[in-house]
Amino acid sequence: MGYRVLVVDDEAVIRARLKGYFEKEGYQVVEAQDGEQMWYEFERQHIDLVMLDINLPGTDGLSLARELRSRGDVGIILVTGRDETIDKIVGLEMGADDYVTKPFELRELLVRVKNLLWRISLVQRAKDEGAVKVDPNDNIIAFNDYTLELNSRQLSCNGELIKLTKAEFELLTAFSLHPQQVLSRDRLMQQTSHRNQDVNDRTIDVIIRRLRNKLSAELFVTVHGEGYLFAAKVKD
Structure with missing residues (x-):
């Protein structure tokens, strides 16, 4: 897999727990106990994603998240206390991609990490191909009357939510x-995040048929012998 994750937490037990679990899942894990050590590790190697505790000695996690976001599109997952609802909201506004609440389940955290890294890779691929410009700070794609929010995985049309699998x-x-x-x-x-042998041509056709039923059918044009074309004009 090759992804490198930086765990920033002042509790050594939590760092060790996360390091052991994610290394078993094939990730490279780097540890930091505070902001100073975080920047040291961040500057000396490529980091794909940062798991960042909000309550840190010295510079707090919210401030660190804001500065991390200003330096690029590294994935940021905040780790918060159970009753820190305001911090969660502020953290997302400062550029964090997601958050988990202590005590957290390692399996849930793994799913969030996989989903975030998948989304980052997909957006980066599109940028490299020059397909579309996406603002890394808001991760919102607008087309026609629709708004697709990549962080929250929500689609809306003129303010009305459309439920997607x-x-x-x-x-x-x-x-x-x-x-x-x-x-x-x-x-x-x-492009699917969990590719396996059950995903085939027929599966893609079924999903697109469902999308046509939920959105405007004319957005998805069948190009016989080649595939599908998305006919919407995406706004930069």
Whole structure:
């Protein structure tokens, strides 16, 4: 997998727990006990994602999250206390991508890490291909009357929420990052975060049919023999 995660927490037991668990899952894990050590590790190597405790000695996690976001699009997951609702909101406003609440389940945290890294890689791929510009600070893609929020995984039309399954969200994200381009079924299968043998051409067709029922059907154009084209004009 090769992803490198930086765990920033002043509790050595929590750092050791996270390091052991994520290394077993194939991640490289770097530890830091405070902001000073975090910046030392951050500057000396590439970091894909930071798990950042809010309550740190010295500079607090919220301030660190804001500065991290100003330096690039590294993934940021805040770790908060159970009753720190305001901190969660402020943290997201400062540029954090997600948060978990102590005590947290390692399995849930792993899912959040996988989803965030998948989304970051998908957005980066689209940027590299010059397909569409996405503001890393808000992660919102707008097209026609629709707004797709990548952080919250929500789709709305003129303010009204449209419920999407995980697979529907992933394919719609892939389409909206590559507007006016023909995407083959094979390529669409590669955009899903949990690729396995159960995902096939037929699965893609079924998901797109469901998207056509939930959104404007004309957004998804079948290009016979090639794949599908997303006909919306995505706003920069």
